[in-house]
Amino acid sequence: MPDKLVRMLRSRPVEPAGARPVMLALGGDSGSGKTTLAEGLVAAIGPQRCTSVCVDDYHRYDRAERRALALTALRPEANYLDIMEQHLQMLATGQPILKPVYDHGTGTFARPVYVQPREFVIVEGLFPLYSKLSRACFDITVFLDPPEEIRHRWKIVRDTTSRGYTEAEVREELARREPDSAAYIRPQRRYADIVVRFAPAAGRADPPGTPLSAELLLRPTVQHPPLTGILLDDVRAAMNLNIIRDDDGTPVDCLRVHGHATAGEAQLLQKALWDGLAGGRTMPHGLGRLGDGTSSAPLAIAQELLLFHLTQEVYQR
Incomplete structure (x- = not known):
């Protein structure tokens, strides 16, 4: 078809x-x-x-x-x-x-x-x-x-703990896959409405163990939630919104959720974002949960934004 x-x-x-x-x-x-x-x-x-x-x-x-x-x-x-x-x-x-x-x-x-x-x-x-x-x-x-380097680390942990590989085998496979990754997988990035990147905050020297920050490119191919009214002074320590240049040079909204924010700042942000987007619905449990049982506020924020998009599609039909 x-x-x-x-x-x-x-x-x-x-x-x-x-x-x-x-x-x-x-x-x-x-x-x-x-x-x-x-x-x-x-x-x-x-x-x-x-x-x-x-x-x-x-x-x-x-x-x-x-x-x-x-x-x-x-x-x-x-x-x-x-x-x-x-x-x-x-x-x-x-x-x-x-x-x-x-x-x-x-x-x-x-x-x-x-x-x-x-x-x-x-x-x-x-x-x-x-x-x-x-x-x-x-x-x-x-x-x-x-x-x-972060993806490689995640893949090594996953494949050695649940897929029966040794670390040497995973590294060998990563090297063997690199040409195909560059040719067939990474080019799909250009077609995404939202690009999500978990990484250390740029320009900071945070101590080891600091949670990864999240960077979300919000492309204008779909209607994104109105975030400016949520980004008040009391949550700016945990999140900020800027316009940057995408890989092709076009301007795009970039939402950054800071992993170095305190637990209190992160909780305040999650509540403010949910209250601003969820229309009175109760915040679900389990957002931001990682495979090792810990939680990540930047991951939870990314999931909240995707939940907004999913539920908005229902309401618009």
Whole structure:
């Protein structure tokens, strides 16, 4: 189905109400934080209202076959991207799919699973923004863009603790993947409505252990929340909004949430932002939760903004 037709179908009123889900894409390289961001959103919305899908399950070959063919999972020809596109179209129009399952622990395929789209569908993976057709399936698109040294550290921790790799094997794989990452994954950044980057605050010498700050580029491809009324003096220590130049030179709003803010400043910001955006709804528990059980205020703020976009899509229909 052409991408323009997908957009037309998704723009039409649907009966019964709610039959077409709100679709969110979380793209980015391996180990960039997509799953952590997605899990917080699912917990906040509630699994009874939200379906989460990983499109890295559409690999064409298992791990041993990729090794034999000298291919990485970041190469388009190593994945069934046409099947992924078909399934995204089906989910976007409220239809169930029989999704393949790739076991990242063993590097082999498992039994497919039946996936029924709920009110919200969160799609994460390497290729959700790769083609016009896949991008046409989404209401909001996000790209996770941490500095490479941080992404490498996250990937090493994840792959050595849950996927059976040694640190040397992960570093070797990162080096082998770099040309494909540069050619096929990082270019998808240009298509995101929001680019999220977790990194140390620039120009500061914060002590070790200081939480990472968040930088969100809010591109004008979607309508973002009115933040100027929220950014009063009592929360400016934790967050600021500026206009900067994007990679292509165009002006773009840049929201920075400071990891070095005190716990009190961060809590005040989270409450002010939620009160200003949520329309009286109760703030959900679990926002900002990291894999090690700790919490990050910048992550929680990023999740709050995405929750705003998801719920606004519902209200605008």
